[in-house]
Amino acid sequence: xxxxxxxxxxxxxxxxxxxxxxxxxxxxxxxxxxxxxxxxxxxxxxxxxxxxxxxxxxxxxxxxxxxxxxxxxxxxxxxxxxxxxxxxxxxxxxxxxxxxxxxxxxxxxxxxxxxxxxxxxxxxxxxxxxxxxxxxxxxxxxxxxxxxxxxxxxxxxxxxxxxxxxxxxxxxxxxxxxxxxxxxxxxxxxxxxxxxxxxxxxxxxxxxxxxxxxxxxxxxx
Numbered sequence: 531x532x533x534x535x536x537x538x539x540x541x542x543x544x545x546x547x548x549x550x551x552x553x554x555x556x557x558x559x560x561x562x563x564x565x566x567x568x569x570x571x572x573x574x575x576x577x578x579x580x581x582x583x584x585x586x587x588x589x590x591x592x593x594x595x596x597x598x599x600x601x602x603x604x605x606x607x608x609x610x611x612x613x614x615x616x617x618x619x620x621x622x623x624x625x626x627x628x629x630x631x632x633x634x635x636x637x638x639x640x641x642x643x644x645x646x647x648x649x650x651x652x653x654x655x656x657x658x659x660x661x662x663x664x665x666x667x668x669x670x671x672x673x674x675x676x677x678x679x680x681x682x683x684x685x686x687x688x689x690x691x692x693x694x695x696x697x698x699x700x701x702x703x704x705x706x707x708x709x710x711x712x713x714x715x716x717x718x719x720x721x722x723x724x725x726x727x728x729x730x731x732x733x734x735x736x737x738x739x740x741x742x743x744x745x746x747x748x749x750x751x
Contacts, residue, residue: 531671531691534575535559536566536592537608538584546579549635554670556684563587570596573712575603577642582609582616590623597624604645606638643669658694661749662733666694673731685710686728693737693747702744 533555537543540561547557558575560566564586570578578596582589589607596603607620610631617628626645629638646669658666663676671687673680682690688710692701707716710724725745729737738746 531555531577531669532575532688533557533577533579534566534569536563536578536580536584536589538562538581546635546638553639554667554672556671556688561585563589563592566592567595570599574600574709578603578605579638580605580607582607582611582620590619593620593623593625604642606641606645608633658697659749660694660697660732660736660747661751662736664732664736666690668694680731682731683727685724686731689724689728690747693745697747697749700740700744700746706744 533550535546535557538561543559547559550557558569562585567587580589580592593605605625606627606629607625608629608631609616612630620628627641660666665674671691673682692709706721735750740746
């Protein structure tokens with residue numbers, strides 16, 4: 531799961547990045563609003579965690595830009611402010627949740643799980659059943675085979691996440707390039723290489739090449 535973190539306190543930022551990465555998240559972090567704006571413009575993340583009081587553009591301005599660019603983005607605002615006006619403004623601008631500082635990382639993780647469940651009530655974020663004994667966690671990016679962890683590289687995990695989110699549907703080459711390579715130009719051979727690497731970690735036939743369109747992940751009976 532790709533997370534953009536905006537937190538201007540260096541030590542807090544570093545600690546949050548460490549904890550999120552320990553739980554399997556792929557994190558881009560920023561110390562100011564302008565850097566966050568640039569990252570939002572450059573690439574899409576699965577979740578945005580935004581402090582309000584940061585230099586340059588504040589968290590509200592970054593939130594507004596995110597919601598305008600990605601209307602279905604998942605966002606959590608964090609702040610030391612406890613006044614109801616701050617919470618009301620965050621929700622009015624489209625935030626999914628508001629977390630008051632200081633907080634335990636476990637609480638942040640619980641809130642991430644909750645908003646993912648709310649936006650996808652039919653899905654199981656902790657373990658999507660892929661058939662043949664495979665399950666995949668959209669939250670941590672972990673693939674399990676009969677309960678045992680299957681080691682994935684960063685790109686394999688991102689690719690599998692994208693396929694799981696579109697289970698049964700074709701994912702285009704362009705969508706794969708945009709999500710896995712953050713809009714960087716990559717060749718069809720490079721994409722095919724990583725798809726083949728992922729195929730080797732699943733049962734034969736679970737990932738199908740749809741000629742001229744892209745790839746589809748399917749459940750096997």
